[in-house]
Amino acid sequence: MQYxxxxxxxxxxxxxxxxxxxxxxxxxxxxxxGFILSIAATVILFVLSTLITNEHAEQH
Structure with a gap:
């Protein structure tokens, strides 16, 4: 549902x-x-959310 x-x-x-x-x-x-840009932006958001883990967030 989040995705x-x-x-x-x-x-x-x-x-x-x-x-x-x-x-x-x-x-x-x-x-x-707009539709193509929204797909690209969604993929970028998903990739960034996987790269930023909770371990990195807790250190800062």
Whole structure:
């Protein structure tokens, strides 16, 4: 469930960002661009969460 909710929030925030940036640039909004960026951002978040372990967090 944690992974699904992470993807949903990343998807919503990325689509919002894509809409705002495309509106500011005067470019047509592309749903697929936001979708692909959200998948990439979710994968990066999962990789970073596995690299940062609890042992490193407790030391600092």
């Amino acid at each position: 699904i909710m992470t993807f949903i929030w990343t998807f919503l925030l990325t689509e919002m960002l894509t809409y705002v940036v495309s509106s500011m640039n005067g470019v047509e909004f592309s749903f697929m661009t």
